[in-house]
Amino acid sequence: MEQLRLARLGGFEVASTQASGQQFDKHSHDEFVIGANLLGEEQIWLDGRTFSAAVGAITTYNPGAIQGGGARAGQPWRYVSLYLPAPLLAESLGLAQLEFAQPLQHNPVLAAELAQAIELGLSDDAHRRERGEEALIGLLGAVASGARARLPVAADCGQGPITRLQELLASHLAEPPSLDAMALSVGLSKFHLLRVFKRRTGLSPRQWAMQLRTCRAQGLLRQGQAAGAVAHALGFADQSHLNRHFRAAYGLTPGRYQRLLGS
Structure with missing residues (x-):
């Protein structure tokens, strides 16, 4: 049975999905899409390439990228997602523009942190949602670094x-x-x-x-x-x-x- 939770959080969207054998036709998004795989294995088609995302994998898609795929029939699958408008993500990281150079990274610790922050962001409690937004913004640098995006050096501002x-x-x-x-x-x-x-x-x-x-x-x-x-x-x-x-x-x-x- 599919279970989807979705919320708007500080200018971007967060989602948590639990499904079995879920598949997606080829499609694209206007935003950056960041996903963390928590259960099951995802088979991915991305701009003509195919690869797999196991438990602990983080996927990073640029706006306009054509993607598709999903889990095998009957396979339990759980994942969390962020959908971030390009200007918002770039501004959050202190950049004029941004592009992910690598769509897949294996980082179970970071994937779990993303999932925990998104769970806070999906809470009915306003204070927990604020903590979720703060936690997610704080994790974006690690995600972008793992996707080989060029980040500015964080100078000490005093x-x-x-x-x-x-x-x-x-x-x-x-x-x-x-x-x-x-x-x-x-x-x-x-x-x-x-x-x-x-x-x-x-x-x-x-x-x-x-x-x-x-x-x-x-x-x-x-x-x-x-x-x-x-x-x-x-x-x-x-x-x-x-x-x-x-x-x-x-x-x-x-x-x-x-x-x-x-x-």
Whole structure:
């Protein structure tokens, strides 16, 4: 039985597909297509060439490439896909234009990371979707490098842009800016921003913002404010969302934290 999940995420599409013996006639896409094979083997026809993609393979197709193929009849097949407009992918990597020179790479670790990020992007939870977008943008460089695309050297931009973004995030904790707005605020591509921010802080921008929100939540709870009010003030989806992050950070729920303080 075919199961397809599809979502729009930050200007591009992500999909997760589970099927049996699925086949595609020869076709093309206007966008770049990146796929990761998680179960089964895909037989591929691409611009007159044929090859196989096993579990852990990543496929990278340029816009307009004629492709077709699929899995053998009855064979279970599971894969995830990204569909990225050419200008968006190039801009995300800090390039004027981009072309994949190799359509197939075998990288099970990267394939699993892509699948995990896409699962976040397909979530009903807005915060998980944002984390999925951030994770996928951060993985695009590794995918493009494996496809032998020429990437710019990521120069160290210094602490200034990182500090400016931290100030922006700290002042908008209840409504964090989009990744596009973050990149625009510091004059960097999204891909470059994610790389240098993580290099400097050990966290992605949204992870950094979440730890600060959780820290500020602790301060408000210490003052005796109700957990529901704290969650609302700091932009958590609801109290359970606050509970989840607070417990992950501090090992106990907000309610227990306040009860222990009062004992």
